[in-house]
């Protein structure tokens with residue numbers, strides 16, 4: 437009863453305030469950056485305020501410098517802001533995009549997540565709508581495992597996972613991963629999926645996650 441009263445009492449928040457979406461990504465060769473960018477454009481088109489941020493790079497500079505695609509991507513995205521606790525606290529909806537590495541997320545993303553203990557302890561990561569996207573080289577290279585491992589953390593936060601499922605045809609057409617959009621990349625780092633279908637799936641996932649974030653604003657007001 438108290439919960440319902442609070443919910444209804446805050447309905448004006450849903451009507452009047454823009455949804456805030458933070459898109460957090462890690463990318464070595466540009467795939468997850470591209471997906472994050474598509475999600476950012478889609479969220480803005482839906483009227484959301486958006487922050488597009490990358491997690492800090494932790495790999496040795498010598499390794500990056502010796503890998504041409506990695507080095508070029510770091511240079512091309514040097515002006516993208518680095519993710520902070522404040523970017524996560526600010527948002528109603530969080531979308532993550534991270535490569536699959538050995539069937540898991542990258543250590544760069546995990547390192548950033550491991551700095552969020554204080555925010556979690558204060559309850560500032562709860563009741564946010566979240567979803568995740570990934571890319572991998574192989575068609576069955578661990579995409580689902582990577583996304584699900586990230587969702588384990590989200591459940592600890594008390595976030596609300598707004599995975600695409602099969603709630604729309606476009607979500608199924610790009611690799612059919614119901615947990616989150618997954619791209620397939622060649623060893624040269626080029627996306628081998630049908631780009632319009634992949635982009636449509638990313639756009640749909642972004643729209644769905646921020647819509648859930650908008651609905652959850654009543655819990656966070």
Ligand SMILES: Cc1cc2nc3c(=O)[nH]c(=O)nc-3n(C[C@H](O)[C@H](O)[C@H](O)COP(=O)(O)O)c2cc1C
Nearest residue numbers: 463464465466467468537538539571572573574577
């Ligand atoms: C150390 C390492 C581990 C990887 N592990 C996997 C894997 O388990 N499965 C897979 O299909 N691809 C794997 N890949 C390929 C990456 O998923 C691919 O490079 C990434 O999706 C590209 O994303 P980005 O362009 O955003 O960096 C691995 C790549 C590296 C460098």
